[in-house]
Amino acid sequence: MVYCINDIDAAIKKTRDKIAPVADAVVDELKLSSGTKLFFVGGSVRDRVLNELFSGNYDSKDIDVILSKKQDFTRNPNITFMRQNSLGGIKLQTKNFGVIDVFQYYLDNPDLLVCDIFDFNCNAIYYSHYEKRIYATLHFYNFILSKTIDLQRVIYGKNGLEYSYPVSSLASRALKFQIEFCERYGLKLKLSANVLYMIYNMDKTQEQKMIEYTKAKAGSIDLQNKILSEYQKLRC
Numbered sequence: 001m002v003y004c005i006n007d008i009d010a011a012i013k014k015t016r017d018k019i020a021p022v023a024d025a026v027v028d029e030l031k032l033s034s035g036t037k038l039f040f041v042g043g044s045v046r047d048r049v050l051n052e053l054f055s056g057n058y059d060s061k062d063i064d065v066i067l068s069k070k071q072d073f074t075r076n077p078n079i080t081f082m083r084q085n086s087l088g089g090i091k092l093q094t095k096n097f098g099v100i101d102v103f104q105y106y107l108d109n110p111d112l113l114v115c116d117i118f119d120f121n122c123n124a125i126y127y128s129h130y131e132k133r134i135y136a137t138l139h140f141y142n143f144i145l146s147k148t149i150d151l152q153r154v155i156y157g158k159n160g161l162e163y164s165y166p167v168s169s170l171a172s173r174a175l176k177f178q179i180e181f182c183e184r185y186g187l188k189l190k191l192s193a194n195v196l197y198m199i200y201n202m203d204k205t206q207e208q209k210m211i212e213y214t215k216a217k218a219g220s221i222d223l224q225n226k227i228l229s230e231y232q233k234l235r236c
Contacts, residue, residue: 008136008144011052016127016134019048023129026065029078029094030102037068040127041118042101045134049125053144054185064101066126071104119170121150122177149177150192168210171199175227176218191234199234207235 019040027038043062051058073079073092081093089103118124124139139152151170174195181187191199202210211228218224 005141005145007053008049008141011049012125012134012136014052015045015048016132019045019127019134020132023127026063026097026100027129029096030065030071030073030092030100031076031078032067032071033069035069036071038129039066040064040129041066041125042123045125045127046123046140049134049136050181050185054187056185058184061098063097063099064103066103069104071102118152120174120177121148121152122181124152147187147189148192149174149181149189149195151194151198166206166209167198167202168206168208169213171195171202172210172214172217172227172231175230176214176223179223179226179230196234199231 022044023038023040026040030038032038040063042064043060044064047058047060047062050056073082073090078095079092080095083091085091085101089101092100092102094100118137118139121139121143124137124143125134127134139150142148143150151174174191178189178191181189210231214227214231215224218227
């Protein structure tokens with residue numbers, strides 16, 4: 001089926017109505033200070049929109065949020081455990097929502113920097129809690145219309161500091177997205193020229209790191225093998 005922009009907009013509207021009460025509940029769970037803006041990013045928004053578009057029922061357990069003000073979670077009775085995550089945020093174990101990854105910008109205008117967390121075009125979408133609105137960038141629309149996984153940008157953190165996100169991790173993540181979306185929604189996805197170029201030009205060290213990253217992140221032996229098999233096809 002060929003999709004158009006109106007189809008994507010309709011799916012986004014349905015997702016907004018479903019995600020709004022979840023966002024309200026997360027705000028209550030985290031006991032955010034007054035005036036703190038919350039943005040949902042990552043799979044919690046992306047996968048819901050894809051479910052609407054492609055008649056899927058995938059239940060994403062991935063909750064990633066960006067906050068505009070620094071919070072003290074140490075006295076929150078809903079938080080049972082916390083530690084730093086791999087991208088410089090905080091990974092919280094909560095009573096009612098499982099794991100929530102929190103990124104705090106501590107800036108007056110966090111709206112301008114929400115997009116800093118996007119790595120691929122499939123992730124270029126977020127929900128603004130205080131506006132009750134989903135924003136999908138042009139990159140996300142292009143992902144749906146072209147059925148192509150494309151590297152959008154290098155990930156930057158607070159104050160423009162670049163996170164340590166190696167080429168091998170980006171390549172493995174691209175393949176993981178491709179295979180997972182194919183399995184969940186029966187989509188015929190491809191990798192962009194940017195991603196293919198990145199894979200073709202890996203050295204032996206990067207290749208080994210990609211294999212290690214895949215085994216750590218894929219979640220199951222079956223998915224690991226599919227990713228590594230797909231990777232070997234690209235290398236041949």
